[in-house]
Amino acid sequence: MNRIEFTINGECVPKARPRFSKFGHVYTTPKTRAYENIVKSTAIDNHIPCITTALRVELVIYKSIPKSFSKKKRELANEGKIYPVVKPDIDNYVKSVLDGLNGILFVDDKQIVDFRAIKKYSDNPRVEVTAWRSEE
Numbered sequence: 001m002n003r004i005e006f007t008i009n010g011e012c013v014p015k016a017r018p019r020f021s022k023f024g025h026v027y028t029t030p031k032t033r034a035y036e037n038i039v040k041s042t043a044i045d046n047h048i049p050c051i052t053t054a055l056r057v058e059l060v061i062y063k064s065i066p067k068s069f070s071k072k073k074r075e076l077a078n079e080g081k082i083y084p085v086v087k088p089d090i091d092n093y094v095k096s097v098l099d100g101l102n103g104i105l106f107v108d109d110k111q112i113v114d115f116r117a118i119k120k121y122s123d124n125p126r127v128e129v130t131a132w133r134s135e136e
Helices: 030-045 072-079 090-102
Strands: 004-009 055-064 112-124 126-135
Touching: 030 090, 055 090, 072 112, 072 126, 090 112, 090 126
Parallel strands: 055 112
Antiparallel strands: 004 126, 055 126
C-alpha cells in the first residue's frame, strides 16, 4: 500500500478533558465533538480506506501564528524557525484527530505501532495526516 495523505483544513481543536453531567454521565464537549466530525468528514470526502493491519501515522499540526507576533517573528514562524511551545499540549491535539479517524482510517487506534506528531506555526492552520501500513 502506498502512503495515504490528506489535509484537515482549519485550526485543530485539542481534546478537552471529559466532562460529567449532573447525573454522572461522561461526555465530550460540543467543540471537541464538532472537530472530530470535521476530521471524519474530511477523511470520508477524501475516500480514505480503512486499514485493518498495523500502521504508522504522522501528524503535522499547523497552528495559527499569534497576532501579537512582530513582522520579523511572524516570518521566522512561517519559516519553521519558531515552534509553538505553548498550550495546549500536543497530545491533546493528537487525541482529537485520532478519535476522529477511529473507524475511518483504522478500525481502532490500537493498530498504530509507530507514531510521530509535530506542532508548527503557519498562516494556514491545518493538520496534515500521513499513514501507511507498518512493515512487519
